[in-house]
Amino acid sequence: MTSSASITRRITSSVLALELLAALVLIATVANHERDVQFTVFKTNLRASANALFGTLQEAENKGGSIALDSSARSLPAAAVYRVSDGNGNVLGIQGPAPLIEVAPGTFIKLMVNGQPYLFYSMSGERAIDPGKPFAVYHHVRIIYGLPTKRVWHEVVEAVRFFAFATLLLLGTTAFFLTWLIRKLLTPVRELALEADRINTDTWFFNAPQSSKRFMELRPLASAIEKSIHRLQRSFEQQRRFTSDAAHELKTDLAVIKSSLQVLSMKRRTVEEYEHGIAGSLEDLKRLESTVQKMLALARLEQAPTIQNQSCDFSEVVLESVALNQPFAEIRELTIVPSGTELAVQVPVGKKDALLLCANVFMNALQHSPSHGHIDVMMTQTPGSVCLKVRDRGPGIEEEDRPMLFDAFYRGDTSRSRETGGTGLGLSICKAICDRSGGSISISNHPEGGALVDILLPVLPDDPPAV
């Protein structure tokens, strides 16, 4: 299996890691606090015990001016270590191996006793015998009292252990519920994926599940899928229609040629009949050839535009194209009147394509014009772009045809166009050329009648800097 990341696992582990970190900090804090508390209690306990010891000494019987500690009077922990001595160094009472040290009274000190850590408290006091009397004796008493700290640490460790166990339990519970929760929350995503999975080239139906529409985070995704499916479907349908139309066109042309030859071969014919038949078939072949050529041109133009430094002088191309179409115009007794072509203007279109663009537009105008008319070809320049308007005096375009005019194989009038030589590809080719260079083409009706083709092309700077 390849490494595949899981959102559930990631979120769960992130949350658990954060939780663990928080727990560790908490445990540290708790341990610290617990130690402080335990030691405060411990020290208070030490002080109290030492004071109690002193109290016992105060109450001890006076034996000829000297005092002695009656250890049996107080119940002291077995682990306690203490020494009570007077100012002269006489030990009044002792338990355990109390160290002989000099420390300032009222302070605590850590010492090792029998290899165990002990905390000692030292204090001093005055034991007065018969105070207020002239024979009063004063005894300076020093007490050092210690207890092992092992028990305190044990308390602290116990508290920490409890917290650690609770944290572990919490982490486990969290991991379980988090996984379940994330799974549950991700259900809309799975449903969305399931729905998206149903889409194929036959069923372009995508209905975002209700669950995905409910969530703010998923709504953009669902609508994005919906939109892109719609776009894909449109382009797929367009492609399918193009293929089907192209097939229809080619099959019709083939059917003509095939049937022509079959009629010819149905029986023996005269040389004239054969010659006539062959000439007719060649005409039909020419039609087929032109259809194929136009389809190939369109396919080439519709490919993603490649970066190329093609350019040409559009004025020159327009004039050349007008000249090329002159013979056809003369047959139909039409005149083409170009204007605004005096200045050279560089456009980012290859000369061949530019000629093709003009030829298609002029041919359209010539074919739709009534005889004895004229066609206006007006070129105007604006900063950054050049506009070519071609107006004929024909019947113009039907409003309902307008959205489809640039679709491949679309013909405004199906009955007439094949006879006039149209394949329905001319305007698609024009649009592809304009789109490729970043320009545009549109067709409208002139207010005074006739169709008006509007071509807008970007203009290249006069002297492109040599790179």
Add this chain to the structure above:
Amino acid sequence: MRVLVVEDELRLAANIVAGLREAGFAVDHAADGLAASAYAEQDLFDLIVLDLMLPGRDGKSVLRTLRARGIHSPVLILTAQEGKASTIELLNAGADDYLAKPFDLGELIARAKALIRRSKGKSSPVLQVGELSIDTVRQTVTRDLRTFDLSPTEYRILEYLAHRPRAVVSKKELLEHLYDYDWEHHSNVIEAHISNLRRKLTSAEEEPIIETLRHRGYRLRVEEVR
């Protein structure tokens, strides 16, 4: 037999018309859906060859209205579209057969003959009428191993009558089904052809095989089986 060819591609239509005419059919041509409907509704055609993509009115709707008006002529669809779905839809809409472009003209003619044969209630391409045997594929007529040399029109008249033996066929019907609109109508051509046929098919001592019923028409006499 009279065929209506509905096809908007004129070069193709001309070829189909020429091919069918050479095969012995009277053929009329309509270039769009509206003309096709107008022609077909006269109910004169023994077969309609219908292209699907038509200007004015598409082939499918022409077909539907024809069937709705009770016109039973067999319809052979020509289509350049692919796909089983459209074929099924067409057959369900009342079409009898279909051919995909680019088709074979020979196949078109063979299917045309088969459809006409079927619509007249015959299954064999050889029509047997009494002692006469009419081969509709080779367009030959034989009687007791004798082969007759008939002109194309004479053959067509005989074949038409042979599809309906014992029935009286009027001169008008013969004219309508054997000639297309391109033909100059002269009602006496039929009489001339009938008399030629009768002369060629029957010798002097035999009973004439084609009877003339005055003011009613003609009838192919069929002798009872011996």
